[in-house]
Every structure is written in C-alpha cells, then in structure tokens.
C-alpha cells in the first residue's frame with residue numbers, strides 16, 4: 001500500500017462533505033479525493049437501476065484511476081441501493097452510509113422516530129430491515145424530502161435557504177399520524193446535516209437529530225488503523241459535471257480542505 005494512496009469519498013453532490021468533516025477529525029493526515037457525481041444529481045429522484053448502474057460504473061473507473069486504499073459511499077441513496085453490488089465487483093474495502101436507525105432507537109423517549117431521506121432511500125428494503133432489527137418496538141415515520149438536497153447545495157454556494165422552503169419540505173412528515181410526539185429525527189441523507197440549524201428551527205426544540213457521519217468516520221479509521229498516510233499535494237474535489245458550476249462551490253470545498261477542483 002502506497003502511503004499517498006487516497007481515501008475516496010463519493011456522493012452525488014456536496015452531501016458527503018458531512019462525512020469528510022468527521023473523517024478529518026480522526027484522520028487529519030489522510031489524503032482524500034472527494035468525488036461528486038453532479039452529472040447524476042439528484043440520485044433520490046432516480047430509479048434503483050439507474051443509481052446502481054451509475055454508482056458501479058463510476059466507482060469502477062475511479063478505483064482504476066486513483067487506486068484508493070478505501071472507498072466510502074458517502075450517500076444513503078447510493079448505499080442502500082448499490083452497496084452490496086459495488087462490494088461484489090471491487091476489490092477495495094467499501095464503507096457505506098446507512099440510515100442511523102439504531103442510535104435513534106436508543107435515543108428516543110417517546111418511541112416515535114422520523115426518518116428524513118430521499119424518495120429513493122425511504123422506499124428501500126434496506127430500511128425495512130434496519131427497522132425490523134433495531135426499531136421493531138418503535139414507530140418510524142418515513143418521509144421523502146428530496147427538495148432539501150437542492151437547498152443544501154444552494155446553501156453551500158452561498159444562498160441561504162428560505163425557512164418556508166424548509167417547512168414545505170418537512171410538512172409531509174409532520175402531517176403523519178403520531179408526529180406530534182416525534183422526538184428524534186434521523187437525517188438519512190448526507191446532504192441534510194448541512195441544513196441542521198434550519199431544520200432545528202423548523203422542528204422546534206423538542207426534536208433531536210441523528211446522522212451517521214461520526215460512525216462512518218470511526219469505521220474508516222478502524223479499517224485503516226496502522227496505515228501510513230502521506231499527502232503529496234492538496235486534496236482534490238472532482239466532479240462529473242461542468243467545472244464552472246463546481247467552482248461556484250470553491251469557498252465551501254476549501255473549508256473542508258479541498259483546494260484542487262477538477263472534472264472526472
């Protein structure tokens with residue numbers, strides 16, 4: 001293993017930065033390539049077949065080009081749909097991002113948990129299995145809030161999200177039977193923690209939020225324990241979309257230590 005072999009973080013857009021932020025705390029010296037499939041954004045509105053084909057195809061080509069020591073699919077939609085498939089075709093260790101149902105079940109006092117994800121994530125059998133395993137005695141209220149993805153992307157470009165747009169995106173959750181006693185919300189899309197202050201405002205003080213970023217970072221640190229890390233240049237942020245749009249995110253990407261912007 002070369003000491004400059006990167007950890008590859010992959011998402012459809014800027015959502016994976018919430019995982020990168022936690023990873024930096026544990027492995028500040030690790031070389032990272034952050035890859036965003038902006039040409040495919042949003043994954044949440046796509047079919048399972050489309051997401052699986054994109055993710056498997058892109059990660060295969062990226063792994064060949066960069067020889068990463070580990071790949072993190074920092075996207076709930078891609079992970080709940082394609083994690084098993086990607087693991088089957090690639091030799092590299094793959095860490096996925098799955099909805100944080102287990103910690104939410106441990107945290108809730110009322111037993112009512114909201115799950116905010118993309119439309120594609122909330123319909124996955126993967127989520128049914130997590131519910132059966134960790135929250136069978138709880139009540140899970142699922143809601144597809146894909147509109148929050150574009151609001152998070154815009155926020156990182158410097159456009160503050162209008163409170164009414166946040167409220168509209170979560171209204172379908174609050175309208176569900178039992179939502180009055182909701183005390184915990186799982187942010188089951190890596191974009192959503194980027195909107196934490198806005199979501200906290202919209203839900204009010206009785207609701208706590210849980211996401212998987214810290215646990216994923218711990219898993220990556222565990223799997224790379226004992227590795228040598230050497231950064232030979234600035235960390236890269238790579239997009240499958242147009243460079244001009246990517247460059248509008250340069251100030252935000254730079255705050256996460258990503259100083260070199262490229263297209264794939």
Ligand code: DGL
Nearest residue numbers: 012015043044076077190
């Ligand atoms: N960040 C992705 C996730 O965690 C979703 C964004 C999208 O819809 O592309 O699910």
